[in-house]
Amino acid sequence: MKKIFYLSFVVVTVVVASCSKDKKITPTNNGGNNNGNNPTVTASALDLIKDSVFLYAQQVYYWNTSLPTYDAFKPRSFTGSSDIDALQTEIDAMTQYSTNPETGKPYEYYTPAPGYAKYSFIDDGSVSGELNGVKGDFGFAPVWIDNNTDIRVKYVYPGSPADVKGLKRGYQITAINGRTGSGLKYDGGAGGSGTNVNFLINAYSNSSTINLTLKKPDGNTFDVTLSTGTYTVNPVLTSKIVDAGNNKKVGYIVFNSFTSKANAKPYLDAAFNSFSAGGITDLVVDLRYNGGGFVETAQYLSNLIAPASTNGSTMFTYNFTKTMADGKATILKNQLRKDGNQTYSYFDFDYTIAGNTVKFSKTDVPVTLNLNHVFFIVTGSTASASELTINNLIPVMDVQLIGTTSYGKPVGFFDIDINKYQMYIPQFETKNSAGNGGYYAGMTPEKGLYRGKLAGDDASKDFGDPTESLFSYALNFVKNGNFSLPQQQIQSLSRLQKLSIDQSREVGLQVEGKKYFRGMIYNNTKAKK
Structure with missing residues (x-):
């Protein structure tokens, strides 16, 4: 048997065999324990789903001990513009009861939008398909790089509609659906929203076609009309080798x-x-x-990067709720899955630390590299399984971070099916071989455990361009042993009036969807039975 746990905003999916629909939770069908709560039997289908959301959280939410009783919380009182919106409103409220002693605020406190969950969300199944490598969109993302009208192509997936039409990272978008000039100026406030921001979100995220005018680095422009399409995701957008000089060769992978x-x-x-x-x-x-x-993919990438000496040593541990580790999360008996001809439930797994300690396994990967340094380029959009990979490697090799503070998600989950929805709420925290985790505020280069260079993103250049600021810092360190850049290049970068870190992160989350920055998905083959 295999259970998949997610670490993603973006770390996220339904993964084991077929998806079974959850039994609606009532006083006689709640996994054997509703903690003294008594939801009434007479209720609408949506009311029963709201009950299930809360009753599952009482047993498997990572901060479940902070939750109030059913009667105090009143799950059925939450409303929204749609059923899924009402459920998300309930989840948002549910996540505000815990307190992080380091901040005095909830662990899921979301700075750009207080009151909204930083990690937990409910989904209609679309996340599952995307994490399994199938997307149905334009295949690119836009990003503002300053406070004027400079919108750039952030990235392009190979084989996507955008790739077929010739879009490249760094191309400037000068018109969207005929809108130009001041109509494309960034006007986000504290929450990243404004007339122009909302226009971009609707044109990009809520439409099946989009008309663009783009300017290449050589100044030539061209028009394209994109339609959403289904394609298989190649998560490696670019890979190359760059000669840094001084007999140093740098591998670069996006x-x-x-x-x-x-x-x-x-x-x-x-x-x-x-x-x-x-x-x-x-x-x-x-x-x-x-x-x-997927955590299993983070494990694989960690094994590819780690030195040979790590083989067989601890990579990281999963730390579940005490309710789950003690085998008392009986509500998980309702989460049925199939593995071949065998049916099992998520209750059948071992959730102890001893049963969830992951080891480095160099024999699982085709090559072992002999690296002087590994540099991770990070921004506020770097989350979950990305942060897990970084945290795995910090105790075992020289790790340098270049960029801005990451999202901050040391927790993860597996999906919980409730009727036609999948709920993703943190059920575990990961810690590396040194016992370090808890990076809820994100990983900041040059701060604490995180050596490296604090610097802003440069979306005006393509991935792997040696003059792109974040990559150039790494190349300079490899060649000269420090992050200093030539004065001419520093002056060139300073001419770009970039968005603040918070602005850039929030716009990215709004445009691309916050759920993609929330997941870290678990895999474990050790079952109790």
């Missing part, structure tokens, strides 16, 4: 999503086989927009 291992492995293997054959001395892993995904 890994943009922790899709399932089955989907990601061929692309990762191709890149790392190339790095091995090319004799790289240092590695740059660009995770600046990677919101996470």
Whole structure:
């Protein structure tokens, strides 16, 4: 049996065999324990789903001991513009009861929008498909790089509609659906919303076609009309080897999503086989927009990067709620799955730390690199499985972070089916071999455990361009042993009036959808039965 746990905003999916529908929870069908709560039997289908959301949380939510009683919380009182909106409103409220002693605020406190959950969400099934490597969208993302009208192509997935039409990272978007100039000026406030921001969100996220005018680096412009399309995700957007001088070769890879291992492995293997054959001395892993995904893929990437000496040693541990670790989360008996001809439930798994300690396994990967340094490029859109990978490697090799503070999600989940929805709420926290985790405020370069260089993103250049600011810092460190850049390049970067870190992160989350920055998905083959 295999259970999949997610770490993603972006780390996220239904993963084991077929999806079974959850039994609606009532006083006589609640997994054997409703903690003294007594939801009434007469209720609408939506009311019963609201009950299920809360009753599951009472047993499996990572901060379940902070939750009030059913009668005090009143799950059925939450409303919204749609059923799924009402359920998300309930989840948002449910996540505000815990208190992080370091901040005095809830662990899921979301700075740009207080009162909303930072990690937990409810989904209609679309997340599952995307993390398994199938997307149905334009295949690119837009991003503002300053406070005027400069919108750039943030990234493009190979084989997507955008890729077919010739879009490249760094191309400037000068018109969207005929709107130009001041109509594209960034006007986000504290929450990242404004007339122009909302226009972009609707044109990009809520439409099946979009008309664009783009300007290439050489100044030439062209028009395209894109329609959403289904394509298989290649999470490796770019990989290359760059000669840094002084007999140093740098492998560079943009890994943009922790899709399932089955989907990601061929692309990762191709890149790392190339790095091995090319004799790289240092590695740059660009995770600046990677919101996470499957833990098993994070394990695989960690094994590809880690030195040979780590084989058999602890990579990280899962730490579940005490209710689950003690085998008392009886409500999970309702979460039925199939593995071949065998039916089992999520109650049948071992949730102790001893049963959830992951080891490095160098024998699982095709190559072992001999690296001087590994650099991770990070931003506020770097989350969950991305942060897990970084945390796994910090105790075992020289790790440097370049960029801005990451999202901050050391917790993860597996999906809980409730009727036609999937609920994702944290059920565990991960800690590395040194016992370190808890990076709820994110990983900040140059602060605490996180060595490196604090610097802003530069979406005006393509991935792997040696003059792109974050990559150039890594190249300079490899060549000269420090992060100093030539004065001419620093002056060139300073001419770009970039958004603040909070603005850039919030706009990215709004445009691409916050759920993609919330997941970290668990896999474990040790069952109780």
